[in-house]
Amino acid sequence: xxxxxxxxxxxxxxxxxxxxxxxxxxxxxxxxxxxxNHLAGPDFFDARVEIDGQLWAGNVEMHLKSSDWYVHHHxxxxxxxxxxxxxxxxxxxxxxxxxxxxxPTLEVRHYVSNLLLDGYRDLVxxxxxxxxxxxxxxxxxxxxxxxxxxxxxxxERLEHKSQLIAxxxxxxxNDWEAVLFTLLAKGFGSTVNGTHFxxxxxxxxxxxxxxxxxxxxxxxxxLFGHFGLLGExxxxxxxxxxxxxxxxxxxxxxxxxxxxxKAAFFGLRPPNFPTIRVSxxxxxxxxxxxxxxxxMALETKEDVYSVLQITAGDYWEDHYTFGKLxxxxxxxxxxxFMDLIIINTLLPLKFCYAKYTxxxxxxxxxxLISQLDAEDNSIIKNYGRIGxxxxxxxxxxxxxxxxxxxxxxxxxxxCAIGTQLLNRNT
Numbered sequence: 383x384x385x386x387x388x389x390x391x392x393x394x395x396x397x398x399x400x401x402x403x404x405x406x407x408x409x410x411x412x413x414x415x416x417x418x419n420h421l422a423g424p425d426f427f428d429a430r431v432e433i434d435g436q437l438w439a440g441n442v443e444m445h446l447k448s449s450d451w452y453v454h455h456h457x458x459x460x461x462x463x464x465x466x467x468x469x470x471x472x473x474x475x476x477x478x479x480x481x482x483x484x485x486p487t488l489e490v491r492h493y494v495s496n497l498l499l500d501g502y503r504d505l506v507x508x509x510x511x512x513x514x515x516x517x518x519x520x521x522x523x524x525x526x527x528x529x530x531x532x533x534x535x536x537x538e539r540l541e542h543k544s545q546l547i548a549x550x551x552x553x554x555x556n557d558w559e560a561v562l563f564t565l566l567a568k569g570f571g572s573t574v575n576g577t578h579f580x581x582x583x584x585x586x587x588x589x590x591x592x593x594x595x596x597x598x599x600x601x602x603x604x605l606f607g608h609f610g611l612l613g614e615x616x617x618x619x620x621x622x623x624x625x626x627x628x629x630x631x632x633x634x635x636x637x638x639x640x641x642x643x644k645a646a647f648f649g650l651r652p653p654n655f656p657t658i659r660v661s662x663x664x665x666x667x668x669x670x671x672x673x674x675x676x677x678m679a680l681e682t683k684e685d686v687y688s689v690l691q692i693t694a695g696d697y698w699e700d701h702y703t704f705g706k707l708x709x710x711x712x713x714x715x716x717x718x719f720m721d722l723i724i725i726n727t728l729l730p731l732k733f734c735y736a737k738y739t740x741x742x743x744x745x746x747x748x749x750l751i752s753q754l755d756a757e758d759n760s761i762i763k764n765y766g767r768i769g770x771x772x773x774x775x776x777x778x779x780x781x782x783x784x785x786x787x788x789x790x791x792x793x794x795x796x797c798a799i800g801t802q803l804l805n806r807n808t
Contacts, residue, residue, distance in 0.1 A: 383471055386795035387502055388444045388490065389425065392469060393418060394805060397493050404486045405473045408434045416442060423461040431467050433486055440466035448487055451477040498808040505804060506794050513764045514789040516803055521769035523799050531798035532780035536751070537744060539783040543730040544737075551734075553584070558735065560588035562674045565727045566666070567609075570659040572722075575645050579656075582609050582642060590636050591667065598668045602695065603628035605660050610644040611704075619705035621697050652702040658713050661694035677728055678735055681746055683721075683753045686728060690720045721754045725775055751776045761785050 391397060392415055402410040409432075416429030424441035431438050443465045445451060452475075456462040463479055466486070473489040509515040516523075547561060554560040564583040571579030586608055594600040606612050607629030612622070633640045645656035652658070667673065673689075680686050694713035702708050715723075729747055736743040754775035756762060762778050765771075765785075772778050784797070794800030 383446060384506070384792075384795075385444060385446055386793065387506075388446070388469060388471060389418065390502075390795040390801060390804065391490060391494060391498070392426065392442070392444065394801065396495075396498055396808070397490060402488065402493060404433070405489050406486070408486060410467070410486070410488055413437065424465055429466065433467070438466040440464045442467050442469055444469045446471045447475075448473045448477055449475045451485075495808065498804070501804050501807045502795075505800060506792055513768060514785070515792065515794055516799060517768040519803055520799065523802055527798055527802055532777055532784075533748060534798075535780035535783045536748065536776050537733075538787075539779055540730055540733040540747070542783070543726075544734050547730060547734045550584070554588065557588060558731075559592075559672075559674045562677070562727075562731060563588055563591060563667070565731065566663065566723070569723050569727045570663045571645075571656070572650075572654055572659070574648075574650055574654075575656050575659075578643065578645055579609060586638070587636070590632075590638075592671070594632070595667055595671065596669060598664065598695075599624075600628060600632065601668060602661070602664050604632050605664055606657075607633065607640075608638060608642060609656065609660055610642045611657055611660060613641065613644055614704070617705045622704040647703070652708070653713060653716075655702050657701075657703055658694050658698055661698050662692055662713065662715060665692040665695065666690070674731075678732060680728075681750060683724065683750065686724055687717075687720055690715050690723060718755075721775065724754060725751065725757075725779060748776060751779065757782075 395412070395415065397412065400411070402412070404410055411432040413430035413432055414428075416426035419425055419427050424443045426442040426444075429440065429442045431442070441462075441464050443451070443456065443462060445454075445468070448468060448470045450470075451457065451468065456465075457478060458480060460480060463481065465479065468477055468485045468487045470487060470489055471491050473487050477485050477487065479485060505515055511517050514520075547565070550561045550564050551558070554564075564580065567583035568576045568580040571577070590604065591601070594604055603612075603625045606625055612626045612629055614622075617623070630640060632638065645660075647655055650656075670676075676689060677686070680689070692715060698713050700707055700710045729751055732743065733747055752774050756772040756774055756778040761782060762772050765781050770781070772781060787793070788797045788800075795804070
């Protein structure tokens, strides 16, 4: 038994309309279940409950056992002074508000049907899935409900990604251009070097980027050096030595670390080597002073692609690492890589900036990500295996959110799909 089943029972009116009584034998009638609260405080706000013929308006708190009221120290918390009803599975002790008044308790285990309990156990407790609890029934759920739930999940995922952006914004004193650079650095670092590039970008005052962005060679030296790609002592390549010399000068001028941690190459295909990615990042910023404003104005993938149609510098046409020749090839950003930048950098930034400026552009964001191809990974493949086809990047992002925040945590009663399945069968 979990509290989320109590929330489901209350929210979806699964208790009898008549015949309810508190633990002390007083008649109870639920007039309005209230608004679910996901933050600190009682579980439901603004409920309407008739107790012994008198209508009460206030909050409802839920626990598996009444004694959990004291385990969570609600008796001394002013936020719980307006609780009008304590809804529990098992009433094992009387509970009191901070002012000493007793709270009526509704013990629901006597009123819940066995059909509902069996349905819950089959879905959450007794399921033995190869992937997710509802894998046998997911494809039977109403398509319109699933579509709307995926849209909500995508916005929820953007909210989750907003946490890092908020931290970066505070650290940069609301410099959105600096935040963009830091997130782009993380994105260009990809899975292997993403964390390293993020940490290095956070250690670089963006004012330095502004000062050297009109000098491509200085910008190259700055980023190659600062991201840990100029630390080889035995490389005799002329271009490398020139970059190394210039970085020493810039490090001294701007008080930078001359010996930063090295970027990683192991496990990467050559087109994803950090040398190539840093050169591409340099090309994106060379001569640009308002990249953030430029990107925020774009609403279609084609417009974004036009900005991201960049290649690594000339030296890298026949190199993947310093001093080692390779077959000549122009190193452009692939469509897949550009899509990842849109998904993980541009769209979260647009979402946060819209909130910052008081705009509602959720429909614009949904329209843009819906233009992108679905991501290809094991989670999305598993959804396809159980009959849930993924049409675009909005759906793949939403399903990643669904899987990591609901499915793997058995939060079926907080999921629109799980609640419909239980509602339908009870």
